[in-house]
Amino acid sequence: MKIAIFGLTVSSSWGNGHATLWRGLIGALAAQGHEVIFYERDVPWYAGHRDLAELPGAALVIYNDWQDVLARAADFVDADALFVTSYCPDAVAASRLIADRARGVRVFYDLDTPITLGRLAAGRDVEYLPPEGLGAFDLVLSYTGGPALDALEKQLGAQRTAPLYGHVDPDVHRPVAAQPMFGGDLSYLGTFAEDRQALVERLFLEPARRRPEMRFVLGGSGYPQDFPWTDNIWFMRHVAPPDHPAFFCSSRATLNVTRRDMAAMGWCPSGRLFEAASCGAPILSDDWDGLDAFFTPDEEILLVSTPDDVLAALDRDDIELQRMAARARERTLSEHSSAERARELVGLLQTAPEYA
Structure with a gap:
């Protein structure tokens, strides 16, 4: 499969948990033969604390503004699956572009579901959610399972939900000598x-x-x-x-x-x-x-x-x-390995009605 992702950051692990998770998952997907492109905006905070320059087996695109992405849309609109994630700086623009032009499975992955739902309950704006909700996506994945999935359907109009929990790359995280x-x-x-x-x-x-x-x-x-x-x-x-x-x-x-x-x-x-x-x-x-x-x-x-x-x-x-x-x-x-989560993810994508 060809998979395109618009996310927060994979290049910097400073002050966020998304980067390590994506590194493990993308590495596992690449090892299983899939093509992955990760798009992240060049945000000063993460640029100043960048600890990864390239993704082994995958492509990392760091762009300056959304016009740069639009100029290279041909690189990703034909993907088998296109992801937008929570806290992506251009999540709304990416969601609309994918809704209009994507040919593959449209996926929203909320890695922060309790925060998302908590803000909605408090009447606060959630900057990474399209104002119209999540109904345009074929699949909404959540880092949190249980009642969170029902809430995504009832409150945000998600058509199909599934959990994609945390995971770990055991080649990176393994027993080592104490320091x-x-x-x-x-x-x-x-x-x-x-x-x-x-x-x-x-x-x-x-x-x-x-x-x-x-x-x-x-x-x-x-x-x-x-x-x-x-x-x-x-x-x-x-x-x-x-x-x-x-x-x-x-x-x-x-x-x-x-x-x-x-x-x-x-x-x-x-x-x-x-x-x-x-x-x-x-x-x-x-x-x-x-x-x-x-x-x-x-x-x-x-x-x-x-x-x-x-x-x-x-x-x-x-x-x-x-x-x-x-x-x-x-x-x-x-x-709970990244490889196991990658297999779970591919299974979810391949069973989506939109997958061909």
């Missing part, structure tokens, strides 16, 4: 977000306050100067994707914290969750509906809701934690 700079008792990798700060306080900062003899490691961008650091928290402003395996593998356990809207809707496994599992790291996570469909609690992952839960998990024997991590890694390689 002292990332070493600690508990790590947390995530950009600052106001709507998950309360959970970060409860599940990361409070345990750090209670156990000053332990080392806690936090990596991510956007944290404010008045963030309530403690002396036993080591901070990395940005952990580049090539360093993620060492980050996860260097602590006794790592923490997953879900943004409020995503947790409230459920069925929202983050890419970081699968990355950590693929690296063989023992995982502590907040709980939400549907989590047990991806990992079995107490066998492959530990659910925590209080500082006491976190400290009890850290008091477990290392051998027990590593056995749990090994089971999570095995399941991730079997069910």
